[in-house]
Amino acid sequence: MQKIISLSKRRGFIFPSSEIYGGFASCYDYGPLGVELKNNIKKQWWIFMVQENENIVGLDASILMSPKVWQASGHLTAGFADLLVECKKCHSRFRADYMEEGKFIGEGKTKEKNQCPLCGGKEFTKARQFNLMMKTFVGPVEDDASVSYLRAETCQGIYVNYKNVKDSMRLNIPFGIAQIGKAFRNEITPGNFIFRMREFEQMEMQFFVSPNNKEKIFNSWKEKRINWYLSLGIKKENLRFREHKKNELAHYAKRAVDIEYKFPWGWGEIEGIHDRGDWDLSNHSKYSGEDFNYIDPFSKKKFIPNIIETSAGVDRAFLALLCDSYQEIKGGRTKTTKSAKEAEIFLKLDKKIAPIKAAVLPLVKNNLEIVKKAREVYQALKPYFMCQYDKISSIGRRYRRQDEIGTPICLTIDFESLMHNDLTIRDRDTMKQERVKVKNLISYLREKLNEQS
Ligand code: GAP
Numbered sequence: 001m002q003k004i005i006s007l008s009k010r011r012g013f014i015f016p017s018s019e020i021y022g023g024f025a026s027c028y029d030y031g032p033l034g035v036e037l038k039n040n041i042k043k044q045w046w047i048f049m050v051q052e053n054e055n056i057v058g059l060d061a062s063i064l065m066s067p068k069v070w071q072a073s074g075h076l077t078a079g080f081a082d083l084l085v086e087c088k089k090c091h092s093r094f095r096a097d098y099m100e101e102g103k104f105i106g107e108g109k110t111k112e113k114n115q116c117p118l119c120g121g122k123e124f125t126k127a128r129q130f131n132l133m134m135k136t137f138v139g140p141v142e143d144d145a146s147v148s149y150l151r152a153e154t155c156q157g158i159y160v161n162y163k164n165v166k167d168s169m170r171l172n173i174p175f176g177i178a179q180i181g182k183a184f185r186n187e188i189t190p191g192n193f194i195f196r197m198r199e200f201e202q203m204e205m206q207f208f209v210s211p212n213n214k215e216k217i218f219n220s221w222k223e224k225r226i227n228w229y230l231s232l233g234i235k236k237e238n239l240r241f242r243e244h245k246k247n248e249l250a251h252y253a254k255r256a257v258d259i260e261y262k263f264p265w266g267w268g269e270i271e272g273i274h275d276r277g278d279w280d281l282s283n284h285s286k287y288s289g290e291d292f293n294y295i296d297p298f299s300k301k302k303f304i305p306n307i308i309e310t311s312a313g314v315d316r317a318f319l320a321l322l323c324d325s326y327q328e329i330k331g332g333r334t335k336t337t338k339s340a341k342e343a344e345i346f347l348k349l350d351k352k353i354a355p356i357k358a359a360v361l362p363l364v365k366n367n368l369e370i371v372k373k374a375r376e377v378y379q380a381l382k383p384y385f386m387c388q389y390d391k392i393s394s395i396g397r398r399y400r401r402q403d404e405i406g407t408p409i410c411l412t413i414d415f416e417s418l419m420h421n422d423l424t425i426r427d428r429d430t431m432k433q434e435r436v437k438v439k440n441l442i443s444y445l446r447e448k449l450n451e452q453s
Helices: 002-010 032-051 067-073 155-159 162-169 214-231 279-288 314-325 368-381 395-404 415-420 438-449
Strands: 014-016 028-030 056-058 081-086 093-095 128-131 134-137 147-150 175-184 199-209 239-243 255-263 266-277 306-313 326-330 343-347 358-362 387-389 409-413 422-427 433-437
Touching (some): 028 032, 032 199, 155 162, 155 175, 155 279, 199 214, 199 314, 214 239, 214 255, 214 306, 239 266, 368 409, 395 409
């Protein structure tokens, strides 16, 4: 993990939040390459879930909602609380389920029995409920009437808009509503870099179904969702399903299956597929007075729609993709690395999500004609692909810098380019080089990168 964290900072993927003030626990900022990779992940999810499904539509609901939403959803009660214990010596607080009879186990970690991982203290308070909702005040007066909450899951914005979306888009069950957005939880024990944060992003889809055939739909979403991670290049052996036991189920869930990734510290959830039954619409109906009954146009049967949810974490997908694509080649791939001990880092990111699609590299920086031609190529490509222009240091070093950030294609403009109006294309994975005419470059790259728009 330390290598991933250091690469992330060094190459502009992820920075600790508020670093100049000593950081802000469990919050991170996505840097110039991080924001590209993150946007590409979200774009791929949107294509897979919304663009390719005629019965799924999108939504972007507000983060702040009426506090009544959270009363109805069960998040303000014990339903959305973790058990918390406190070390009696240093007063650090931990999730009780990470302590096994006082032993801190953390996520994938094992510490000495009965010891606080921070000060070594051996006594803890009794476990108590700690609600994870983040409270805030809306408006100029900070009193009970102005209390609101930052949303803890994006899907509640979907439920409260269920009727608006169904009626405005003339949808019949089964149909889905998809949304990407920030969520906030006052996690007791955040950690493992961007795996568990207090501010994070979710990609959620709520599929409204009849209670009669939902098991088949649940199983089909399970398969579709794991296939999405495979389609982004994650290795099969690093993914698995984990069905929740009855006593682990969240307050809203009738059934839950996690998709887990094998992180460097062990298996961790990256997405949950949940059968939420009629919990959400029934409760919102009860609290708001709105009738959410649905009448099937064929059978004329009346029912409250049930919900099959797919809930993925953008940040966890990001971390899984970084971990899965990270490779270190001792002695270097090109054998040009000076020291045989020096390892070359290589991110084998799928072309669809790589932050930079092509790097434009003039072979030398002190030949005006080569530089001019390289600038022309860069200007011509920039409206179509996320490109980088780099003229600093030797060509070998520049290839290595691009390998390190996962750029699939490098384009080198050399002396021959001036005579033949062509350039060298270097493939990141095979390191094979071929020459292509500048006039054919855009269609060549489109094909090679398999661009969707
Ligand atoms: N609407 C259902 C729901 O929110 P969840 O299992 O609590 O279900 C879904 O969360 C996904 O959101 C998780 O699989 C994970 O990817 C992401 N997630 C949850 N808590 C997170 C946190 N503290 N930091 C980063 N990602 C988180």
